[in-house]
Amino acid sequence: MPVRSVEVAADIMHGVTNSYAGLDDAGVAIAAAQAGAHVVRTMYGRNLTRIHKGAGDFATAADVEAEKTILGVIRAARPEDAVLGEESGEQGAAGAARRWLVDPLCGTLNYAVGNMLVAVNVALYDGAAAVADPFSGEVFFTDGETAWMRHDGADVRLSPTPATQLVDVNLDPPFPNAPGFRAVDLLAHPGFIERFRPRVVSTTLALAWVAAGKRAAYVTDGGDFRGSVHFAAGIALCRATGCVVTGIDGAPLGQAGRGLVVAxxxxxxxxxxxxxxNRS
Structure with missing residues (x-):
């Protein structure tokens, strides 16, 4: 089945595009994430063109089409806002007071090899956000104050808990804090083995799972996550539910090279x- 246009994909999710104008910011984030998830789901399993970015990183045609669809929803709802997209970069007025952060397919390598562990991330900087799981149909969202999960038309408030004892550890490079911090070393720590069980999802869907109580924590190396298209939506969910969010040094997020620990x-x-x- 051919890829649907921006307008048609959006129409499928929520009727006509001009109806987005009446949504609040959380509603826009949900609508955009769901529209992107529809594209990701529709294109799953195809032999997709890869767009190489260097250093082993790449996008697929699904990333590009999903981002076009998401941007179509945001433009229809908030035409004066700026957008930073993973694939298309900065768009909109340079002096715009508000900026949306869009990662249309987090977990591209998973997706490209037929693994369904992916996320569609849409966030207003320091505001509402949504993370859609294209294959479960779940949408995790926040208005910046509280956070919920929507599935089959029902909303359930997110409630984090460490009960699962599952900790998702991102083992994908780069590792800017090595050798001082290596995520793989954490897995060999006797205390970790005694208390937790590791998981490696390789997508920021794991952050939404911490907010929802499906993971006890998430750990990754990396740089400055404050304005990251990959992490902004998941971090917003976790903060809205009262999770503890810091760098790997325990300090608030802000300076490049700090990594991320969410519990x-x-x-x-x-x-x-x-x-x-101890390991550092």
């Missing part, structure tokens, strides 16, 4: 930080 509660965060400090 369902303070005890889990402190346990992970003590292991990270």
């Amino acid at each position: 369902a509660d303070a005890e889990t965060h402190e346990l992970l930080m003590s292991m990270i400090r």
Whole structure:
């Protein structure tokens, strides 16, 4: 079945595009994420063209088409806002007071090899956000104050908990904080083995799962996540649910090279930080 245009894909999700103008910011984030998820789901399993970005990174035609569809929703709803897209870069007025961050397909390598662990991320900088799972149909969203999961038309408030004892650790390069911090070393720490069970999802869907109580924590190396198209939506969800969000040094996010530790509660965060400090 051919790829649908921006307008048609949006229409499928929520009727005509001009109806987006009446949505609040959380509604726009949800509508955009769902429209992008529809494209990702529709194109799944095809032999897709890869667009190489260098250093082993690439996008697929699904990333590009999903982003076009998401941008169509945002433009229809908030024409004066700027947008930073993973594939298309900065768009909109340079002096715009508001900026949307869009990662149309987080987990591209998973997707390209037929793995369904992916996410569609849409966030207003320091505001509403949504993370859509294209294959479960779940949409995790926040208005910046509270966070919810929508599935089959029903909304359930997100409630983080460490009960699963599952900690998702991102092992994908680059590793800017090595050798001081290596995520793989955390997995060998005796305390980690005793208390937690590792998971490697390789998509920021794992952040939404921390907010929803499906993961106890998430750990990754990396740079400045404040305005990241990959992480902004998931971090917004976690903050709205009261998760502890810091860099790998335990400090607030802000300076490049700090990485990210998100935990369902303070005890889990402190346990992970003590292991990270020990290994560092």
